[in-house]
Amino acid sequence: MAAKGRSFWWSVHAWAGLKLSLFMGFILATGTLAVFAHELDWLVTPSMRVMPHDAAPASWGQLADGALRAVPGARLASLYAPIHPGFAAEAWMDAGGPRMVRVHLDPGTGAVTGTAPWYNIHRFLRETHRHLMLPVKIGVPIVCTLALLLVASLVSGIVTYKKWWRGFFRRPRGGDGRRLAGDLHRLAGLWSLWFTALIAVTGLWYLVESLGGDAPDQPHPPVLATPSPAIDGAALDRLVAAGLAAFPGLEIREIRFPTPKGDRGLVLMGQADAWLVRDRANAVWLDPAGGTVRLVTKGEDLSLHQRISEMADPLHFGTLGGFATKIIWFVAGLALTALSVTGVMIYSLRLHGARGNPAPSAKGWVRAWRGMGVWAYPALGLVLLSLVLTPGAILAAG
Structure with a gap:
């Protein structure tokens, strides 16, 4: 047997x-x-490679101003912190085309190092591996x-x-x-x-x-009654300061800007005390018009179902x-x-x-x-x- x-x-x-x-x-x-x-893209994309700086990094506002100057007339959709030392920060710009334009910025100075198309090695491997x-x-x-x-x-x-x-x-x-x-x-x-x-x-x-x-989706505030005003670098730095005051210890890794449809304001996302969660688990929502904090969500407050969902990506990749x-x-x-x-x-x-x-x-x-x-x-x-x-x-x- x-x-x-x-x-x-x-x-x-x-x-x-x-x-x-x-x-x-x-x-x-x-x-x-x-x-x-991301590292493979870093090897083949010169604008992603920067020299690490010992001095204080550029503010998020400086990065935003640099991205807006790089693609005049485009809408700034997102800002991302460098994933490793030696990597550029990245902005996603909506220039009216079918996909975003990537703008790379020196995180130490805020200077633009170059632009790149939306499609890259990361997108190819992700879309092939995930859904063919x-x-x-x-x-x-x-x-x-x-x-x-x-x-x-x-x-x-x-x-x-x-x-x-x-x-x-x-x-x-x-x-x-x-x-x-x-x-x-x-x-x-x-x-x-x-x-x-x-x-x-x-x-x-x-x-x-x-x-x-x-x-289930994480909590988010209702759509704003009036559209958000344009956010320049100075305004962004004020909003970031307000967000960090409401969520001390938040390491901001991503900033999402107001969208033309369903505008819920500005969102700061990143890492804090909760372990094995994606950046979106820790978030501060702000009203760009008055600078008020609309909502704060933390990874440790997630339900068991949500926490399992958040753990999957860090463990899988x-x-x-x-x-x-x-x-x-x-x-x-x-x-x-x-x-x-x-x-x-x-x-x-x-x-x-x-x-x-x-x-x-x-x-x-x-x-x-x-x-x-x-x-x-x-x-x-x-x-x-x-x-x-x-x-x-x-x-x-x-």
């Missing part, structure tokens, strides 16, 4: 790792690269169903690996490719157990959200500890992607050495493709569809 049970779980493990391996590998690879998406360039309501559930395969692979891998806890420091054996690939697969699987579980759980949560189980955790998540993501690749290799090599193999001379990728069966076509189709839709997304972004 034990042997039959293990054989069943081995079949589950092989099916989960092989049938949709093309699609799984693509999503894992794009997700791994997405961990450092498809409409969000369609693409997100498709991608998130892979979390079910991760759960199946995790459970079946543990069940079929006898005394798995002894294998963390077992050196891979040589001799032949099949044995080496199997040992590397098991070793990488053991060391990435925690990460596989984390990605699977957060992926399941995203699936629940996409199917209607998302947390590894932003909870800054650059250090990003490195850990990137390495773990490479290991998880390698598991998808080595699993297919193991299948192909095992089939090559099996007795009665109808095509012993077939190439490895041919054996793997045949092993995927009919599932290979929708898996490959989803990958190609995402890539085909990419040029249209870039052109639509202006």
Whole structure:
């Protein structure tokens, strides 16, 4: 009975790792690269690179004035603090086109370092990994169903690996490719157990959200009776001072400016005492006309449902500890992607050495493709569809 049970779980493990391996590998690879998406943009976009300053940084008002001068006549939509030292601050400007224009600013002086189009590496990796360039309501559930395969692979891998806890420091054996690939697969699987579980759980949560189980919106004030006046740098600095007085200890990471429709005022967002929440969890809403504080929300006041929703992104993308955790998540993501690749290799090599193999001379990728069966076509189709839709997304972004 034990042997039959293990054989069943081995079949589950092989099916989960092989049938949709093309699609799984693509999503894992794009997700791994997405961990450092901003850093990749920093490498290819000169205006994002600035020299760190020891002096006091420029005020938010100075950054706003610089952005408004860079794109005359445009509406300032958002301001973002640098994500790491050496990075520029960023403003999103609505110039009337289909997408925002990015303005990069030196956080030390407030000087404009350049402008950049809306579409970049970060947008490509995010939209590909999250919803395959498809409409969000369609693409997100498709991608998130892979979390079910991760759960199946995790459970079946543990069940079929006898005394798995002894294998963390077992050196891979040589001799032949099949044995080496199997040992590397098991070793990488053991060391990435925690990460596989984390990605699977957060992926399941995203699936629940996409199917209607998302947390309720956080509180926000009603729409203002009269439209907000234009906000220049001096006015913004006064509003920031009022916001910090109402929420001492708030580290402002983002400022959202009044919108033409549904104007609720100016919003300061950032980090404070609550751990593992997005910037939006801590917010101060202000009336630009009189400078009064309309509402203060704090991460520690969220409901359990909202707190779980807020935790998902920092845990999934590894932003909870800054650059250090990003490195850990990137390495773990490479290991998880390698598991998808080595699993297919193991299948192909095992089939090559099996007795009665109808095509012993077939190439490895041919054996793997045949092993995927009919599932290979929708898996490959989803990958190609995402890539085909990419040029249209870039052109639509202006």
